[in-house]
Amino acid sequence: MEGTRGMGLKYVDSQCSLSELDDFDLSRLLDKPRPYLERQRSFDETSLSELSIGLKSLNRGSTDNFETIYSPRGRYGLDTPTSSARNSFEPHPMVGEAWEALRRTIVFFRDQPVGTIAALDNSEEALNYDQVFVRDFVPSALAFLMNGEPDIVKNFLLKTLCLQGWEKRIDRFKLGEGVMPASFKVLHDATRKTDTLVADFGESAIGRVAPVDSGFWWIILLRAYTKSTGDLSLSETPDCQRGMRLILTLCLSEGFDTFPTLLCADGCCMIDRRMGIYGYPIEIQALFFMALRCALSMLKPDNEGKECIEKIVERLQALSFHMRNYFWLDFQQLNKIYRYKTEEYSHTAVNKFNVIPDSIPDWVFDFMPTDGGYFIGNVSPARMDFRWFALGNCIAILSSLATPEQSMAIMDLIESRWEELVGEMPLKVCYPAIENHEWLIVTGCDPKNTRWSYHNGGSWPVLLWLLTAACIKTGRPQIARRAIDLAENRLLKDSWPEYYDGTTGRFIGKQARKFQTWSIAGYLVAKMMLEDPSHLGMISLEEDKQMKPVIKRSASWTC
Numbered sequence: 001m002e003g004t005r006g007m008g009l010k011y012v013d014s015q016c017s018l019s020e021l022d023d024f025d026l027s028r029l030l031d032k033p034r035p036y037l038e039r040q041r042s043f044d045e046t047s048l049s050e051l052s053i054g055l056k057s058l059n060r061g062s063t064d065n066f067e068t069i070y071s072p073r074g075r076y077g078l079d080t081p082t083s084s085a086r087n088s089f090e091p092h093p094m095v096g097e098a099w100e101a102l103r104r105t106i107v108f109f110r111d112q113p114v115g116t117i118a119a120l121d122n123s124e125e126a127l128n129y130d131q132v133f134v135r136d137f138v139p140s141a142l143a144f145l146m147n148g149e150p151d152i153v154k155n156f157l158l159k160t161l162c163l164q165g166w167e168k169r170i171d172r173f174k175l176g177e178g179v180m181p182a183s184f185k186v187l188h189d190a191t192r193k194t195d196t197l198v199a200d201f202g203e204s205a206i207g208r209v210a211p212v213d214s215g216f217w218w219i220i221l222l223r224a225y226t227k228s229t230g231d232l233s234l235s236e237t238p239d240c241q242r243g244m245r246l247i248l249t250l251c252l253s254e255g256f257d258t259f260p261t262l263l264c265a266d267g268c269c270m271i272d273r274r275m276g277i278y279g280y281p282i283e284i285q286a287l288f289f290m291a292l293r294c295a296l297s298m299l300k301p302d303n304e305g306k307e308c309i310e311k312i313v314e315r316l317q318a319l320s321f322h323m324r325n326y327f328w329l330d331f332q333q334l335n336k337i338y339r340y341k342t343e344e345y346s347h348t349a350v351n352k353f354n355v356i357p358d359s360i361p362d363w364v365f366d367f368m369p370t371d372g373g374y375f376i377g378n379v380s381p382a383r384m385d386f387r388w389f390a391l392g393n394c395i396a397i398l399s400s401l402a403t404p405e406q407s408m409a410i411m412d413l414i415e416s417r418w419e420e421l422v423g424e425m426p427l428k429v430c431y432p433a434i435e436n437h438e439w440l441i442v443t444g445c446d447p448k449n450t451r452w453s454y455h456n457g458g459s460w461p462v463l464l465w466l467l468t469a470a471c472i473k474t475g476r477p478q479i480a481r482r483a484i485d486l487a488e489n490r491l492l493k494d495s496w497p498e499y500y501d502g503t504t505g506r507f508i509g510k511q512a513r514k515f516q517t518w519s520i521a522g523y524l525v526a527k528m529m530l531e532d533p534s535h536l537g538m539i540s541l542e543e544d545k546q547m548k549p550v551i552k553r554s555a556s557w558t559c
């Protein structure tokens with residue numbers, strides 16, 4: 001088990017264990033975890049210029065109060081650490097507004113901040129937008145971590161861990177132990193002066209889908225917290241160790257699978273309605289890969305953890321091979337598929353999934369630039385979903401599921417298809433929209449997901465933080481800057497909509513909430529990362545050398 005040893009069993013009980021595992025090339029750039037109170041500007045001007053960030057020259061001697069810039073009337077602002085904003089950098093006026101709006105969304109449980117609600121739009125029916133969604137809280141959490149306010153994140157991680165322990169039933173069916181909630185709500189009883197929690201594991205959600213992404217985000221956030229604060233004591237608790245194992249047990253158990261990817265129901269992630277993403281959606285596979293890597297850096301190789309670690313290591317190798325080979329599409333690969341023969345039998349088959357070339361949609365031939373590529377939406381027998389999905393591709397870059405070459409190609413594609421993917425508002429959740437008969441069949445006539453609206457080719461400002469992180473990781477911050485400029489033209493003026501509609505994202509979404517929290521937090525995270533790229537380490541993992549080189553296809557069939 002050479003590979004097994006080399007890949008991840010490096011856990012040592014020290015402050016450095018996290019960074020040892022995942023800091024490779026970025027070690028030059030990023031700091032090892034350290035207590036947030038010590039977070040000083042450790043990222044020097046050389047690295048900034050390397051990244052061609054083009055900020056105004058930084059004046060470290062400046063005594064500008066960071067808090068007045070970033071934490072207006074903040075309730076935790078008092079212990080705000082020194083930060084990159086202690087310089088002559090002039091923040092955009094939107095930044096202060098965004099912090100104020102974000103702080104208004106904080107939810108308290110017994111006087112402790114435990115999360116942020118999804119939207120504070122009083123003009124619309126609340127539905128479940130008054131709940132704390134696990135996935136929606138991620139950008140809020142990152143903003144708080146970057147601003148040196150980890151308590152709310154720690155409380156959130158512990159609260160959701162408690163919820164995982166609940167017995168979960170839908171009708172008479174008991175859900176897996178590891179399932180994390182999609183969202184939770186705090187009920188305040190003013191007379192009895194008590195707070196209680198209610199959680200939704202999919203049993204109340206529209207469509208009754210369990211959120212496969214919640215558990216993955218929980219693990220990713222636990223690592224971000226640990227990395228940002230240097231506080232290993234949370235991830236090392238038996239409860240957190242168990243929480244991670246339970247989440248991953250749901251995905252690593254043996255079954256009838258012939259692929260290392262995770263089989264999913266439609267709508268089990270950010271796209272939480274029927275949108276034809278059932279099967280092996282990229283949105284989940286990329287998060288799965290990232291969560292596996294994050295867990296590997298935090299799990300203790302003790303009696304209970306060892307088996308899980310071994311399974312993770314094996315799965316990571318198989319998953320990266322599968323994704324990098326079968327989900328990857330560029331001009332050459334498209335041409336290959338176009339010329340595929342069908343009905344090939346046995347392990348010598350080139351067209352392994354028996355994809356019929358006639359099923360390639362016309363738009364892909366125009367969309368695919370000569371340079372550039374992306375991970376397609378889904379691969380299963382005789383079915384390739386060629387749609388481009390933003391989250392999956394950005395997470396593939398951040399988790400290093402994409403090789404460095406593939407990461408560059410994804411960025412090349414975003415640049416050359418700027419009009420289509422970014423247009424007037426970053427960023428399309430997927431491209432292109434499905435229309436007409438296909439929309440009817442695929443969405444089940446969903447009036448919310450009509451073409452170029454909402455999940456069906458709508459533009460979601462929250463995705464700005466993921467795009468920015470991917471840009472910084474690939475050394476192309478100028479792309480993020482362009483995207484942020486676009487967002488700054490509209491977001492505040494339009495009261496932070498949840499999404500925009502239209503082929504270029506020009507219109508505020510048909511049923512978009514205003515003051516959507518993750519649109520606000522996503523903007524703040526993008527701004528803070530661009531200003532201080534060392535924040536990237538919280539949500540980025542460098543390539544694991546053990547997963548290189550990419551094994552040739554035929555090798556997977558030898559024993």
Ligand code: GLC
Pocket residue numbers: 118129133135136269270271272
């Ligand atoms: C919508 C989105 C989902 C989000 C939720 C709360 O259902 O599709 O991704 O988590 O709203 O904002």
